[in-house]
Ligand code: ADP
């Protein structure tokens with residue numbers, strides 16, 4: 001249609017609308033903006049609005065930018081005057097890229113986590129699609145010849161003839177890749193399509209028979225594992241299972257055998273693992289067992305690679321999908337089960353921006369898709385254990401290590417008044433010596449990277465501070481510099497004290513670099529593998545270190561919590577925790593829970609195979625009831641006690657909380673902003689605490705303030721938050737303050 005004809009048609013359409021009094025249709029759209037609202041647009045001339053379904057991506061004008069947005073609904077009335085509304089520039093999808101169910105889940109999550117809807121919806125899509133790229137796969141289409149033999153093909157268009165005949169020979173269609181290979185160029189396809197001689201059709205999904213999914217035989221389950229697998233497989237519909245299995249008890253084997261059944265029914269499995277748990281070894285275990293397409297998704301892949309994996313999951317071409325947090329929004333054509341490994345892990349909760357919990361969404365999702373969900377952990381979160389008590393979750397326990405491995409012996413080592421060499425007591429040093437001499441490996445856990453946590457002046461007591469944070473600078477020696485672990489700022493090491501000019505500056509305390517140096521002097525004949533963020537920042541560095549460790553020579557593994565999770569080191573017979581005390585007196589109500597989980601997980605690295613493991617925990621507080629309970633009775637008894645503490649304090653899971661965090665460049669401004677809570681009539685049974693300065697008030701040059709909202713009733717808290725967030729958006733200080741809301745926060749900082 002030429003321009004004039006188009007104008008004319010447009011005028012006729014308008015005329016028709018007027019005489020028929022057809023309602024005008026507006027597109028209500030979610031836009032990546034910090035505002036918690038939808039925006040109305042006029043439909044584009046190219047598409048009848050009724051044909052655009054919710055979930056479809058649109059390109060829209062916004063200010064002077066063009067943004068990728070998502071249609072939420074079509075409406076017949078807009079609060080904005082029609083003449084002021086702009087039209088959608090382009091409809092980016094023929095049909096919504098996500099199935100409706102995932103779109104609804106994303107809408108639900110935006111609401112529940114009180115996050116601006118546009119950002120929340122876009123984050124449920126792969127980055128490739130958020131950028132507005134096409135959702136087609138090149139190999140998704142096949143070209144078919146249409147039967148129009150009488151249609152004259154220009155005899156001079158040899159390339160077109162050649163292409164047409166080739167396509168015609170393939171009665172079931174031929175892919176773009178195959179055509180490219182045969183013809184060299186695919187330039188002839190466009191004119192052929194325009195002439196109506198060929199057409200593109202969706203490739204029918206290959207339905208892969210999964211009746212024999214096994215590549216290697218499954219292990220013979222021990223009785224506890226057998227009960228777990230049977231219980232889960234008995235269930236067809238939704239149910240949440242908490243698989244509480246000590247480290248090395250064979251939880252992964254349970255997942256594998258549940259997945260085996262799922263595959264036999266022609267369904268798919270989604271497995272979420274913590275961020276540092278998605279290693280090549282993890283993926284390898286699944287690939288080695290099954291004869292099916294296993295895809296994985298993590299942040300080190302390119303946008304395109306992740307998008308390809310996402311498409312395969314959505315279209316049922318991938319049977320097992322392994323991913324980290326954001327994979328919770330991956331659609332599945334035939335969902336069969338969702339598994340959350342290490343469900344207590346903090347990486348399932350996004351800690352900035354859109355603060356959703358992938359574990360909690362997994363339960364909502366499984367409920368909606370009517371499939372089982374398995375939460376596995378050696379140290380289940382107190383929330384999940386409490387849900388077992390409430391009979392919301394089914395409980396499955398694995399109390400024995402699989403195979404022949406025995407649980408390690410654990411002891412507390414009182415280091416009060418003991419001389420320490422870089423944090424190591426003499427007694428510990430001699431135990432390390434014994435394990436190395438026996439040909440084994442020792443794992444030393446120190447959750448502090450760098451050389452020393454601070455640099456101070458012996459003469460006047462000055463401590464090197466970060467100018468941008470209320471924090472000390474950490475001393476690093478490799479390479480030498482001072483580093484703030486909170487804002488990342490770096491400085492050279494001063495030669496003398498800036499306050500008193502004394503040269504007596506000394507490192508206080510021990511980080512992994514210092515421990516490495518001391519261990520090198522104590523055990524010069526053994527290798528030391530340091531594993532922390534600094535030593536593994538180079539690509540593949542982690543893998544190289546792990547390969548060295550797995551050569552099983554005697555030596556020392558020294559590292560931070562990167563060592564705590566998931567790894568299976570066959571030769572480690574000793575685990576030493578240099579300092580267990582810092583977590584015992586945390587101001588965060590979850591401090592105890594986290595400390596117990598960390599100690600238990602690290603201890604679980606000892607004695608994974610035939611060798612008997614030993615765990616030594618150095619502490620100044622051996623009488624501390626938490627440590628006593630953990631060491632003598634184990635994590636579950638600790639958890640029972642700690643749940644009682646939470647109950648008497650009215651803390652989660654016995655109440656629900658949200659934190660609103662605000663920050664501004666001027667002191668006091670964030671606090672003034674949150675004062676609004678005091679003027680807002682609270683809903684009955686919702687209490688607000690604060691605003692008060694954040695535990696580290698100044699961070700990266702801004703001043704931070706917190707407001708805590710709490711209620712015993714989730715819906716009431718939700719109701720209050722929705723209304724309060726809108727009020728904050730319209731606060732006079734709103735454009736001078738950055739703020740965010742964290743529903744069900746994992747940490748209180
Ligand atoms: P978890 O995930 O609970 O820490 P894994 O699944 O990694 O434990 O199992 C620990 C070790 O025990 C692995 O080497 C695994 O192959 C082995 N294993 C698990 N189940 C069995 C079984 N039923 N028989 C023999 N070995 C098993």
Ligand code: ZN
Pocket residue numbers: 457458459460461462497498499500501502
């Ligand atoms: Zn000084």
Ligand code: ZN
Pocket residue numbers: 466467468469471484485486487488489700
């Ligand atoms: Zn800093």
